[in-house]
Amino acid sequence: MNNDIERVLYSQEEINHRADELAAAITEEYHDQNPLVISVLTGAMIFTSDMLKRLNFKLNVDLVDVSSYDGTDSTGQVKLDLDLKSDVKGRSVIIMEDIIDTGRTLKYLVQLLKDRGAKSVAVCALLDKPGRREVSIEGDYVGFTTPNEFLVGYGLDYNNLYRNLPYVGVLKRSVYAN
Numbered sequence: 001m002n003n004d005i006e007r008v009l010y011s012q013e014e015i016n017h018r019a020d021e022l023a024a025a026i027t028e029e030y031h032d033q034n035p036l037v038i039s040v041l042t043g044a045m046i047f048t049s050d051m052l053k054r055l056n057f058k059l060n061v062d063l064v065d066v067s068s069y070d071g072t073d074s075t076g077q078v079k080l081d082l083d084l085k086s087d088v089k090g091r092s093v094i095i096m097e098d099i100i101d102t103g104r105t106l107k108y109l110v111q112l113l114k115d116r117g118a119k120s121v122a123v124c125a126l127l128d129k130p131g132r133r134e135v136s137i138e139g140d141y142v143g144f145t146t147p148n149e150f151l152v153g154y155g156l157d158y159n160n161l162y163r164n165l166p167y168v169g170v171l172k173r174s175v176y177a178n
């Protein structure tokens with residue numbers, strides 16, 4: 001599996017350190033708001049787990065599953081595969097994402113939550129690729145700003161592989177180009 005990686009971009013240690021910083025900023029803002037933390041499956045599960053262990057105050061957790069990628073390409077269509085269990089009306093919501101790329105996934109989700117009456121919606125993303133943005137959306141808490149390359153590991157997949165790599169790396173083009 002490691003042979004398919006061109007280079008490591010963010011090591012486990014770097015991610016841990018950045019997660020500490022992000023969690024401190026979120027704690028300062030949300031410690032007395034009992035927020036609803038929403039993890040966007042499947043990619044965000046590892047990052048969400050890391051963050052939750054650092055958010056040491058009263059909060060609720062829910063999951064949503066949306067998908068829009070086929071291999072390395074965005075289909076442009078965001079599909080809601082699994083909905084939330086929680087009512088978000090009047091809640092302060094924090095979305096946990098692994099990556100903001102075209103921005104379509106988050107644009108869709110933020111709008112959905114606002115339409116359902118959330119009091120506020122913030123986005124916390126491990127990675128942000130602003131060079132590929134196609135719709136206007138920004139993360140409120142962002143771990144790393146990345147180059148325009150296809151990344152895997154730490155939850156991020158290519159055809160549902162590589163999610164379990166303990167770092168974020170660039171996938172070799174030879175793995176997906178033909």
Ligand SMILES: O=P(O)(O)OC[C@H]1O[C@H](OP(=O)(O)OP(=O)(O)O)[C@H](O)[C@@H]1O
Pocket residue numbers: 040041042043044066067068069074097098099100101102103104105106157
């Ligand atoms: O900004 P965008 O271009 O919308 O890309 C970001 C989304 O793409 C990936 O999800 P994917 O659709 O691959 O589903 P997954 O989380 O199940 O891997 C990633 O986890 C983000 O949710």
Ligand SMILES: Nc1nc2[nH]cnc2c(=O)[nH]1
Pocket residue numbers: 069099100101102149150151152156157158
């Ligand atoms: N695995 C993976 N999924 C993505 N979804 C949007 N951008 C990316 C990316 O760079 N890597």
